[in-house]
Amino acid sequence: MSKQEKYVSPEDIYDLQFPSDPQISPDGKKVIFVKKWIHKKEQKYYSNLYSVDTVRGTVVQFTRGEQKDIKPRWNRNGKQLLFIRSTQNKSELLSFYGGLGEPMPLISLEDGDIQDLAFSPDDKWVAVLIQKYDVSGEDRKKEPLKRDIDRLFYRLDGEGFRQKRAVQLFIVKSRGGRLIPITDVPRDVTDFAWNHDGTGIYYVTNDHEDPDRHMDEESIFFYSLKEKRHVRIEKPAGPIGWVQADPEGKYLYFAGHFKPGHSWGAVNSEIQQLHLETGEIHSLTASLDRTTDMVTLGDITPSFVKQKALFQTSEDLLFTVSSEGANPLFKFNILSGEITPLLDGPECVVSFSMSRDGKNIAVHLAQMERPDEIWLLELNSEKHFRRITFLNDEYMSSISCNVPEEYHIPSDNAVIQSWVLKPPGFNSKKKYPLLLQIHGGPRAQYGYTWFHEMQVFAAAGFVVLYTNPQGSQGYGHAFADAITGKWAEPAMNDLMAAVDYILELGFVDPEQCFVTGGSYGGYMTNWVISHTNRFKGAVTQRSICDLSSFFGTSDTGWDLEADFHDVPWKNPELYKKWSPITYADQIDTPLCIIHSENDLRCPVEQAEQLFVRLKYDKKPVRLVLFPEESHGLSRGGRPDRRVERLKLMLEEFRVKS
Numbered sequence: 110m111s112k113q114e115k116y117v118s119p120e121d122i123y124d125l126q127f128p129s130d131p132q133i134s135p136d137g138k139k140v141i142f143v144k145k146w147i148h149k150k151e152q153k154y155y156s157n158l159y160s161v162d163t164v165r166g167t168v169v170q171f172t173r174g175e176q177k178d179i180k181p182r183w184n185r186n187g188k189q190l191l192f193i194r195s196t197q198n199k200s201e202l203l204s205f206y207g208g209l210g211e212p213m214p215l216i217s218l219e220d221g222d223i224q225d226l227a228f229s230p231d232d233k234w235v236a237v238l239i240q241k242y243d244v245s246g247e248d249r250k251k252e253p254l255k256r257d258i259d260r261l262f263y264r265l266d267g268e269g270f271r272q273k274r275a276v277q278l279f280i281v282k283s284r285g286g287r288l289i290p291i292t293d294v295p296r297d298v299t300d301f302a303w304n305h306d307g308t309g310i311y312y313v314t315n316d317h318e319d320p321d322r323h324m325d326e327e328s329i330f331f332y333s334l335k336e337k338r339h340v341r342i343e344k345p346a347g348p349i350g351w352v353q354a355d356p357e358g359k360y361l362y363f364a365g366h367f368k369p370g371h372s373w374g375a376v377n378s379e380i381q382q383l384h385l386e387t388g389e390i391h392s393l394t395a396s397l398d399r400t401t402d403m404v405t406l407g408d409i410t411p412s413f414v415k416q417k418a419l420f421q422t423s424e425d426l427l428f429t430v431s432s433e434g435a436n437p438l439f440k441f442n443i444l445s446g447e448i449t450p451l452l453d454g455p456e457c458v459v460s461f462s463m464s465r466d467g468k469n470i471a472v473h474l475a476q477m478e479r480p481d482e483i484w485l486l487e488l489n490s491e492k493h494f495r496r497i498t499f500l501n502d503e504y505m506s507s508i509s510c511n512v513p514e515e516y517h518i519p520s521d522n523a524v525i526q527s528w529v530l531k532p533p534g535f536n537s538k539k540k541y542p543l544l545l546q547i548h549g550g551p552r553a554q555y556g557y558t559w560f561h562e563m564q565v566f567a568a569a570g571f572v573v574l575y576t577n578p579q580g581s582q583g584y585g586h587a588f589a590d591a592i593t594g595k596w597a598e599p600a601m602n603d604l605m606a607a608v609d610y611i612l613e614l615g616f617v618d619p620e621q622c623f624v625t626g627g628s629y630g631g632y633m634t635n636w637v638i639s640h641t642n643r644f645k646g647a648v649t650q651r652s653i654c655d656l657s658s659f660f661g662t663s664d665t666g667w668d669l670e671a672d673f674h675d676v677p678w679k680n681p682e683l684y685k686k687w688s689p690i691t692y693a694d695q696i697d698t699p700l701c702i703i704h705s706e707n708d709l710r711c712p713v714e715q716a717e718q719l720f721v722r723l724k725y726d727k728k729p730v731r732l733v734l735f736p737e738e739s740h741g742l743s744r745g746g747r748p749d750r751r752v753e754r755l756k757l758m759l760e761e762f763r764v765k766s
């Protein structure tokens with residue numbers, strides 16, 4: 110193929126650049142961002158810091174080396190920059206002063222992990238979140254003699270067996286000094302924020318008497334540096350995504366809701382405004398009926414990024430939501446209550462930061478046209494939005510690919526937002542094989558991101574159809590809640606309606622339809638092929654087939670009670686009814702089961718029992734296991750295994766097409 114006719118391939122992840130977390134300097138003249146890259150020989154991900162001059166556009170590499178440099182944070186006068194550096198055996202908080210020379214360590218740990226940081230308003234202090242290890246040094250590399258488990262939430266996918274020591278809040282002087290412990294709580298401090306004048310710190314933790322059965326009942330405390338006292342901030346029970354103080358010290362803001370006991374993501378997380386004197390709480394975003402959680406899924410764009418609302422002025426608060434495939438940026442005026450869109454196109458504001466005057470906003474932007482880049486929103490006399498990094502331009506100019514086309518497909522009493530990605534060189538007179546992709550969550554959304562996996566299948570000649578069926582987030586609470594207690598319905602109807610609609614357009618061969626999906630998307634793949642034989646082949650990934658065993662083997666399996674309002678041992682029939690394995694007799698579609706051996710979210714037993722069930726009945730089934738990998742293989746697994754997974758799927762579908 111000529112250079113221009115090169116199409117997207119699985120190996121292209123080695124050519125892609127992954128920018129994130131843009132932090133604009135207080136004067137708006139510089140943006141520091143994280144750039145993740147793949148060390149192909151070592152098969153590892155590293156990240157360094159880069160700097161963009163917002164006037165001249167020049168990009169400079171700020172840190173070098175094979176480590177993970179993350180969370181760059183400016184102080185208020187822009188003279189000091191802190192960031193976290195993680196290497197094999199050390200976690201450090203490093204400081205550049207005046208942007209010169211080598212960074213100096215403010216904190217250096219071999220027995221813990223620095224997870225977050227924030228300057229105090231007067232720049233004199235830095236608050237940090239640290240998790241100290243249960244064991245450190247060489248002992249960390251050995252397996253213990255035994256594991257004595259005494260809590261429900263004892264494992265976490267991607268981490269393994271959880272540290273018994275919780276994440277705690279500390280402070281340290283910004284010019285160096287002793288690390289001063291602030292909290293000593295039994296469960297992780299998950300977020301924090303300095304108050305308006307730096308005399309104290311708000312922090313979030315779960316202090317419920319039975320926290321693992323009430324993971325969505327988190328509390329906010331205020332620690333006064335002067336009085337050295339912790340005070341609970343009274344609020345109704347519910348989860349908290351983040352906390353944020355206002356510049357005036359009148360309110361406390363946080364992301365959350367007050368309906369604990371609902372399945373993860375089924376209730377919108379809203380921006381709550383708490384009056385610090387009266388305790389009165391008011392939701393700023395209820396009228397939007399959108400969640401402030403970033404639940405747009407991708408394999409280049411990070412999902413579930415915690416982006417706090419930021420004050421542009423003392424009365425204007427900027428925030429993002431997940432909505433209809435996008436993550437728009439809105440401005441909320443505290444006085445008028447007016448909500449104004451600042452960025453609301455077919456794009457995803459993954460994260461953002463603001464100059465001191467609020468007039469320059471650095472944005473990590475995802476779009477369907479290209480892999481993520483860093484943009485700058487300038488709000489001077491007029492609004493100007495421009496790209497300031499071009500990291501993936503060389504790659505994009507080397508390949509030929511299409512941009513997905515958007516459809517809004519009627520199904521039952523809903524409209525299903527869908528995208529169709531056609532192969533390069535598409536000819537409307539031809540009939541193409543179809544690949545239906547089903548996302549997981551389920552309360553998540555596909556959206557306006559450049560999706561490597563979708564592009565790989567389009568490049569292989571498939572029309573790729575991906576949709577947000579009911580149960581997805583991004584379309585309001587009722588849409589996300591529509592599958593509660595059922596899980597497979599009405600999602601199945603929506604997915605089939607989307608396939609029927611695309612078939613009607615005439616460019617897909619109805620005999621060459623394939624289906625795949627991961628996690629909940631794998632659950633739906635299993636459900637689809639156990640309820641229709643219209644697909645010629647299926648690949649189910651990190652899937653769920655048996656809700657009863659999932660309840661007891663997943664790292665958060667008992668969250669299913671929030672969906673089914675019952676537990677398997679009290680209502681086995683309900684769990685059996687909504688488990689695809691119940692209908693395995695009806696599966697005749699050739700199936701490839703892909704699963705990570707260390708998947709703790711959807712444990713490998715889900716794959717094993719489905720495989721044995723079908724193999725025992727001599728059905729066309731194949732099981733492919735990925736050693737050492739966790740649930741997130743397709744997004745952050747060892748690069749060569751990510752490539753192998755895609756090549757395996759191409760082989761699976763090509764054999765049958």
Ligand SMILES: CSCC[C@H](NC=O)C(=O)N[C@@H](C)C(=O)N[C@@H](CO)C(=O)O
Nearest residue numbers: 373404549550551552553627628629630
């Ligand atoms: C936005 S959903 C992710 C959180 C959810 N937690 C508990 O329910 C979850 O992990 N769901 C999995 C079953 C799932 O479908 N995960 C998706 C999205 O992360 C995946 O593609 O792996």
